[in-house]
Amino acid sequence: QKEVEQNSGPLSVPEGAIASLNCTYSDRGSQSFFWYRQYSGKSPELIMFIYSNGDKEDGRFTAQLNKASQYVSLLIRDSQPSDSATYLCAVAFTGTASKLTFGTGTRLQVTL
Amino acid sequence: GAVVSQHPSRVICKSGTSVKIECRSLDFQATTMFWYRQFPKQSLMLMATSNEGSKATYEQGVEKDKFLINHASLTLSTLTVTSAHPEDSSFYICSAPGQGNQPQHFGDGTRLSIL
Numbered sequence: 001q002k003e004v005e006q007n008s009g010p011l012s013v014p015e016g017a018i019a020s021l022n023c024t025y026s027d028r029g030s031q032s033f034f035w036y037r038q039y040s041g042k043s044p045e046l047i048m049f050i051y052s053n054g055d056k057e058d059g060r061f062t063a064q065l066n067k068a069s070q071y072v073s074l075l076i077r078d079s080q081p082s083d084s085a086t087y088l089c090a091v092a093f094t095g096t097a098s099k100l101t102f103g104t105g106t107r108l109q110v111t112l
Numbered sequence: 113g114a115v116v117s118q119h120p121s122r123v124i125c126k127s128g129t130s131v132k133i134e135c136r137s138l139d140f141q142a143t144t145m146f147w148y149r150q151f152p153k154q155s156l157m158l159m160a161t162s163n164e165g166s167k168a169t170y171e172q173g174v175e176k177d178k179f180l181i182n183h184a185s186l187t188l189s190t191l192t193v194t195s196a197h198p199e200d201s202s203f204y205i206c207s208a209p210g211q212g213n214q215p216q217h218f219g220d221g222t223r224l225s226i227l
Contacts, residue, residue, distance in 0.1 A: 032215075034215055034216075036218075041203075041223075042220070042221070043118075043205050043218045043219060043220050043221040044156065044205070044218050045218075046215055046216075046217065046218075049215045088155060088156070099146055099158050099161055100146070100156075100158065100207075100216065101158070102155040102156045102157075103155060104154065104155045105155055
């Protein structure tokens with residue numbers, strides 16, 4: 001059973017702080033890793049994707065991947081109230097055309 | 113703008129009704145599309161992989177005779193929930209891999225409520 005684990009939260013951070021979201025996965029053969037943001041009642045929205053070990057930065061977001069530890073994280077700098085949402089970690093066994101296995105998501109609350 | 117269009121966005125119908133949900137790739141061809149289901153406060157669970165011109169691949173525990181998938185063209189996949197019952201009420205979401213090596217993009221989802 002391929003599993004993706006996330007802390008359900010809620011993770012509460014003050015506005016302007018760094019939010020750190022974590023995800024572990026069980027299938028060592030996983031190749032592609034994604035972070036989606038989902039607002040209540042809405043469809044997931046892609047935030048970041050990463051394939052190689054290390055860091056990948058895009059604006060206020062940084063994805064970090066450590067395949068040896070089977071761990072992927074998302075850092076959100078200068079958190080804004082509009083970042084308040086559920087963040088879903090997803091893993092694919094092969095490339096982008098393969099099916100995704102999702103974690104249960106971490107709810108982030110950015111407080112004023 | 114949206115790259116995957118899903119309709120309808122919301123359906124409310126009586127028990128026993130069959131409901132069809134459409135998923136279209138906009139401006140690109142998708143030989144594969146994915147159908148997910150999300151119950152309240154739970155994550156997305158893959159139901160099936162839709163393959164253009166061939167049978168869909170269903171995940172374990174998903175009834176293929178209840179959830180009919182048709183992928184008749186390179187831009188359209190449909191999911192039909194046959195004889196829907198209240199326990200089928202959920203948020204159904206489709207996705208399609210992007211062009212080249214781009215990640216999957218999701219449709220806006222269909223909120224299905226069976227009375």
